[in-house]
Amino acid sequence: MTSRVVGPSVRSALRDVLEDVAGRATAYLASVPARRVAPSVEDVGRLRDLGGPFPSGPSEPSEVIRLLDDIGSPATVTSPSGRYFGFVNGGTLPAALAANWLAGAWDQNAALAVMSPVAAALEEIALGWLREIFDLPATSGAGFVTGATMANFSCLAAARTALLRRAGWDPEERGLFGAPELSVVVGGEVHVSLLKALALLGLGRSRVTRVPVDSQGRIRARELPVLDDRTIVCIQAGNVNTGAFDPAADICPVARSRGAWVHVDGAFGLWVAAAPRRRYLMDGFAEADSWATDCHKWLNVPYDSGLALVRDPEHLRQAMAVSAAYLPTTGTREPAYYTPEASRRARGVEIWAALRSLGRSGLAEMVERNCRLAARFADGLARAGVRVLNDVVVNQVLVSFGEPAVTRRVIAAIQKDGTCWCGGTEWQGHTAMRISVSSHEATDDDIDRSLEAVVRIARDAAAG
Ligand SMILES: Cc1ncc(COP(=O)(O)O)c(C=O)c1O
Structure with missing residues (x-):
């Protein structure tokens, strides 16, 4: 057997570049509190210096990193800042970032346990803790996917499989042509990613039944259509704009009694289960059949990281299996049997590290603090005369400054x-601005500085 010879100079060059990048990354993060949140137009323009013709030969790794840092770092959006409130983008916890670096060095392929026993073991451990956090049945399983879009997709694939197999049709083998019809029920304020998932699955984004919602975007449970065992009902734990939760306690028992499948899009909202004072919002959601959530949102792990959680993981496994011959008979949980991907990075490592570093009380404190800071932001804006459009129940605040153009x-x-x-959004006829407080970095001072800036800018705009 031969082994690759790695000379001392190659090893020391590797050590040098890793130490160099650690120094650069640390300096970048140290600069975060003083940085502008959006990069300047000039810094974004300089990105073209990373291009040019494909290099005719190799460059030193240290030179590549120097170039990337010199030109790339100034052009970043400072998303790790406690004053970044865009979309629902979380920050990154120190343990999660460090675990991400170590996992990069490990270069594990998380598809199969034999490729990476550590990746497979950490997924299983994290899954056990996640079941506890979300109060899900002990039987439930999960696929560790890229984000909530793929989590919605994977859960809905499991739903499609479960309902069609129950009706005597194997969609994995036979496809959808000639299959019994499934109907899909969504709320009027369904997230676009869920509709995209339906489109990818051949269930169609326009053939859904949309149930009317209230002013917060919550499904009016009394207006649900008649459900049956060929129906997938999609509800939300956390509307992206208002943060509102659908009345799961009114929907799940009815759906269950009719044999329908209930899927929960809980991209960020599911995490309120970790915060004792907000947990009431999750009332009834544990009775669903599947749940999609993101770890890169409120758990504050690096991108990309989502979870497709399914009450009976056999449905997810059937939907994701490569072929019957691949199904394990040993009882080992093979990560790739629960995800659309085969080869993929070991994202369970960072989830484990984040949960291990926070513990129950740390996770509760982070979620609770973000919600408290969102309320502080909203109260300050309301006091300054800005119209707050939503009931601030979690970390999302929606405001209007008047006419859409303003x-x-x-x-x-x-x-x-x-x-x-x-960022901007449209909400029930209003052009609005959305504030999402989702980072472990966010402090009272960040809110107060941001509030001062927003109020000053709004007053200037009103003045002309
Ligand atoms: C309710 C909801 N569902 C799905 C998504 C999509 O998440 P991702 O971008 O991680 O795919 C989001 C993103 O904000 C969301 O808020």
Whole structure:
């Protein structure tokens, strides 16, 4: 047997570049509190210096990293900042970032246990803790996927398989042509990613039944259509705009009694289960059949990281299996049998590290603090005369500065100012700005500085 000879100079060059990048990354993170949140137009323009013709030969790794840091770092959006409130983007916990680096060095392929016993073991351990956090049945299983879009997709694939097999049709083998019809019920404020998942699955995004919702985007349970055992009902734990939760306690028992499958899009909202004072919002959700969530949102792990959780994991396994011959008979949990991908990175490592470092009380504190800070932001804006459009029940705040054009102008000016970052959205006929407090970095001071900037900019806009 021969082994590759790695000379001392190669090893020391590797050590040098890793130590160099650790120094650069640390310096970058140390600069975060003082950085603009959106990069300047000039810094973004300089990104073209990373291009040019494909290099004719190799470069030193240290030179590649120097170039990347010199040009790339100034052009980043400072998402690790406690003053980044865009979309629902969480920050990254120290243990999760460090675990991500170590996992990069390990270069594990998480598809099969034989390829990476550590990746497979950490997924199983994390899954056990996640079941506890979300109060899910001990039988439930999960696929560790890229994000909530793929988590919605994977859960709905499991739903499709379960309902069609029950009706005597094997969709994996026979496809959907000629299959019994399934119907899909969604709320009027369903997230676009769920509709995309339905489109990918051949269930169609327009043939859904949309149930009317209230002013917060919650399904009006009394207006649900008649459900049966060929129906998938999609509900939300956390509307992306308002943070509102559908009335699961009214929906799940009815759906269950009719044999329908209930899927929960809980991309960020599912995590309130970890916070004792907010847990009431999750009332009834544990009775569903599947749950999609993100770890890169409220758990604050690096991208990309989502979870497709299914009450009976056999349905997910049937939907994701490569072929019957591949199904294990040993009882080992093979990560790739629960995900659309085969080869993939070991994202369970960071989830484990985040959960291990926070513990129950740390996770509760992070979620609770984000919700408290969102309320602080909303109260400050309301006191300054800004119209808050939603009931701030969790970490999402929705505001309007008046006419759509004015709101759009204020949002653009906030992004240009750089003190904080908030994005725009449309909500039930209003052009609005959305503030999402989802980072472990966020402090009272971040909120107060951001509030001052937003109010100042809004007043300037109103003045003309
Ligand atoms: C409710 C909801 N579902 C799904 C998604 C999509 O998540 P991802 O971008 O991780 O795929 C989001 C993103 O904000 C969301 O808020």
